[in-house]
Amino acid sequence: xxxxxxxxxxxxxxxxxxxxxxxxxxxxxxxxxxxxxxxxxxxxxxxxxxxxxxxxxxxxxxxxxxxxxxxxxxxxxxxxxxxxxxxxxxxxxxxxxxxxxxxxxxxxxxxxxxxxxxxxxxxxxxxxxxxxxxxxxxxxxxxxxxxxxxxxxxxxxxxxxxxxxxxxxxxxxxxxxxxxxxxxxxxxxxxxxx
Amino acid sequence: xxxxxxxxxxxxxxxxxxxxxxxxxxxxxxxxxxxxxxxxxxxxxxxxxxxxxxxxxxxxxxxxxxxxxxxxxxxxxxxxxxxxxxxxxxxxxxxxxxxxxxxxxxxxxxxxxxxxxxxxxxxxxxxxxxxxxxxxxxxxxxxxxxxxxxxxxxxxxxxxxxxxxxxxxxxxxxxxxxxxxxxxxxxxxxxxxxxxxxxxxxxxxxxxxxxxxxxxxxxxxxxxxxxxxxxxxxxxxxxxxxxxxxxxxxxxxxxxxxxxxxxxxxxxxxxxxxxxxxxxxxxxxxx
Numbered sequence: 001x002x003x004x005x006x007x008x009x010x011x012x013x014x015x016x017x018x019x020x021x022x023x024x025x026x027x028x029x030x031x032x033x034x035x036x037x038x039x040x041x042x043x044x045x046x047x048x049x050x051x052x053x054x055x056x057x058x059x060x061x062x063x064x065x066x067x068x069x070x071x072x073x074x075x076x077x078x079x080x081x082x083x084x085x086x087x088x089x090x091x092x093x094x095x096x097x098x099x100x101x102x103x104x105x106x107x108x109x110x111x112x113x114x115x116x117x118x119x120x121x122x123x124x125x126x127x128x129x130x131x132x133x134x135x136x137x138x139x140x141x142x143x144x145x146x147x148x149x150x151x152x153x154x155x156x157x158x159x160x161x162x163x164x165x166x167x168x169x170x171x172x173x174x175x176x177x178x179x180x181x182x183x184x185x186x187x188x189x190x191x192x193x194x
Numbered sequence: 195x196x197x198x199x200x201x202x203x204x205x206x207x208x209x210x211x212x213x214x215x216x217x218x219x220x221x222x223x224x225x226x227x228x229x230x231x232x233x234x235x236x237x238x239x240x241x242x243x244x245x246x247x248x249x250x251x252x253x254x255x256x257x258x259x260x261x262x263x264x265x266x267x268x269x270x271x272x273x274x275x276x277x278x279x280x281x282x283x284x285x286x287x288x289x290x291x292x293x294x295x296x297x298x299x300x301x302x303x304x305x306x307x308x309x310x311x312x313x314x315x316x317x318x319x320x321x322x323x324x325x326x327x328x329x330x331x332x333x334x335x336x337x338x339x340x341x342x343x344x345x346x347x348x349x350x351x352x353x354x355x356x357x358x359x360x361x362x363x364x365x366x367x368x369x370x371x372x373x374x375x376x377x378x379x380x381x382x383x384x385x386x387x388x389x390x391x392x393x394x395x396x397x398x399x400x401x402x403x404x405x406x407x408x409x410x411x412x413x414x415x416x417x418x419x420x421x422x423x424x425x426x427x428x429x430x431x432x433x434x435x436x437x438x439x440x441x442x443x444x445x446x447x448x449x450x451x452x453x454x455x456x457x458x459x460x461x462x463x464x465x466x467x468x469x470x471x472x473x474x475x476x477x478x479x480x481x
Contacts, residue, residue, distance in 0.1 A: 018337070022330050029327055033334045037341070044345060049306060051241035051297065052314040056346040059439070060354025063365035069372040083377065090442040091223040094303040099233045102304050116237070137247055140233050147232035154229040158222050174376050176368060180391030182376040 068175045068185055072100055076156055076164040084159075092159065096152075100169065103148045104190060114139045149193045167193040195329030197280060199456055202463035203332070204279035204320055206451050211292055211313060212272040214445045224268075224295070225254050225261035228302055232256075235304040245297050254298050267291055282323055289317030309442065311342075312449040336421075336452035340414035343428060347409035356405075363401030363438075364394040370440040390438075400438060407431050418455075425453040 014020040022030045036053075043053040074082040074096070084093045106114060117139030125132050157164040169191040174182050195203075218224050234251050236242040245251070253260045271288040278284055296310035315338060319331035351357040371387060378384050390397050407427050414424050428450055435441050454462070 018333055022334075026327055026330055029330055033331070036334075037337075040341065040345075048238060050239050052311070054306075054308070054311050054342075055349070056308065056342055057349040057354060058308060058346070059362075059366055060346075060349035060356050062354070062356055062359045062362065063369060064359075064361050065365045065368050069369065071373050081377075085374075085378075087436055087440050087442050088217075088444075089221055090440075091218055091299065091303070091307075092221040094305060094307065095223050095228065095231070095299075098304045099231065099302070102233065102235075116235075134243070134247060138236050138243060144232045151229060151232050155222075155231070158227060158229055172376070174372060176372070176391065178392075180375070180388030181379065182372060184376070 065176075068173050070171060070173050072097060072104070072190065073170040073172050073187075074100075074156060074167065075170065076160060076167045078165070080160075082156060082160060096155065096159070099148065100152065103145065104169075104171075106145060112142060112145065114141075114145070116140075149191065153193050169193075195325050195332060197325065198463065199459050200320065200325065200328065201279045202459045203451060204285060205276055206462065207316055207448060208272050208275040208279075208285075208288065210448050210451075211445075212269070212276075215268060215272070215292070215295070218299075219265065223299060223303075224265050225298060226265040228255055228261065230256040230258070230261075231302040233304060234301040235306075236301070237306070239306070242297060242301060245294075245301065250294070251298070251301060254294065255302060264291070264295075268295060282321060285317060285320045289313075289321070292317070309445045312446045316448050316451075332452065335449060337415065339428070339449040339452050340411045340424070342446075342449065343408045343411035343431070344415070347405060347412070350405050351409070357402065360398050361394070363397035363399070364391070366401065366439050367391075367397050371438075374440065397438065400434065404431055404434050414453075421453045421455065425450055 015024065019030070022033065040053045043050055044055055047055065047057075049055045076082055084096070106112065109115075110118070117135075120135045120139055125135050153164050153167050156167055168189055171186075171188050171190040173185040173187075175185055177183055215224065219227065222228070234246065236246055254264050255261055268288070268291045271284055271291055274281070274284040275288045292313050296313050299310065300306050316335060319328050319335060322328040322331060356362045367387075367390070375384050375387060407430060410427060411424060413420055428447060432443050432447065435443065
């Protein structure tokens with residue numbers, strides 16, 4: 001009797017909630033949506049980002065102020081600096097600078113090989129031998145990396161609205177002074193595309 | 195959900211998505227403008243593996259005709275959804291194409307951008323023909339929006355510990371805005387930014403405030419009473435991050451439409467003439 005008194009209001013609250021209504025009115029949909037949220041939680045727990053079970057972990061790790069910062073500068077034509085000024089143009093900025101950064105890292109730190117390909121071949125592949133045949137299709141080949149400078153020039157021409165001509169990439173290292181002004185520490189040519 | 199609510203919602207979501215797609219077209223970041231990028235990222239995301247194993251980058255990004263056709267199909271299917279919002283085939287077609295675009299963009303940009311994440315899910319409730327089922331599925335999108343921001347809060351507070359690190363606001367600000375301050379030292383905005391750099395506690399305090407805003411979205415799991423406020427919290431978060439972290443995540447706000455109730459949808463529908471004539475009047479909730 002006591003149990004009945006306790007559980008009836010709880011049952012009523014659950015039945016009146018979204019999840020309760022979903023369960024009583026449409027069980028297949030209830031299981032589908034519950035499975036989706038359960039998978040979201042699962043992939044968060046194992047820290048694996050699989051579309052569409054995303055991890056919203058951006059800026060979650062500590063990012064202390066640095067003594068210096070490095071970024072790439074693109075120059076084209078008669079030494080004109082290419083710039084994407086506004087934040088709302090961020091997709092264009094990403095398409096230009098993220099692959100450029102990957103390319104430069106691959107070139108300077110990984111001897112011209114895609115580090116993800118090396119990971120698949122040497123680490124993931126031996127642990128999952130059944131899927132070995134898929135590996136060559138999952139990373140960027142040397143030929144793809146070699147095609148990058150020509151693409152960069154092509155895409156820069158599109159963004160600049162005309163032939164880019166001679167393109168070169170400067171690696172800038174800068175730092176903040178105590179008043180918040182940014183001072184250049186060094187500027188080196190990282191890549192030249194004739 | 196009744197047909198009027200469905201009409202208004204479908205048009206709002208599609209219009210919002212198309213607006214950003216057109217903006218991206220003019221920024222040359224849709225397939226037709228990308229000039230056949232050679233590098234793609236996959237990581238351990240199985241969806242991206244499937245995308246790559248099906249040779250979709252070759253078809254949608256590297257092939258000039260395929261790229262132009264793809265852009266045209268996205269716009270055409272979007273316009274068809276705007277014209278015939280209750281025809282499921284156009285909604286399904288548009289949502290598949292826009293999800294493919296999101297994967298294509300992320301692959302070519304070599305980074306999994308958060309801004310397009312909402313596009314994968316937001317149209318799924320409209321795949322169902324049954325109005326009640328569609329309404330129930332749409333309410334799950336509201337829970338997903340709450341989950342998204344609340345999980346970002348959990349990551350920052352309990353997993354990555356960024357919340358407890360006082361210098362995070364200034365650290366993020368410097369990392370993301372260093373190039374702007376370098377190239378535009380004399381702009382008015384740079385002047386403001388330097389003031390913030392001389393008073394880093396404001397940046398760090400603002401960072402803590404933003405994380406608490408993300409945490410506040412957890413309220414939405416328990417009640418709909420504060421939906422009006424919950425609608426504006428992500429808007430505020432993305433405005434703050436726009437100016438202080440140099441990130442543009444406004445496309446993600448497509449999920450915010452899930453915080454609108456039936457009466458608000460009817461009002462929007464009448465104001466912008468988004469509803470179809472001779473439909474039944476709307477009720478309070480969407481199921």
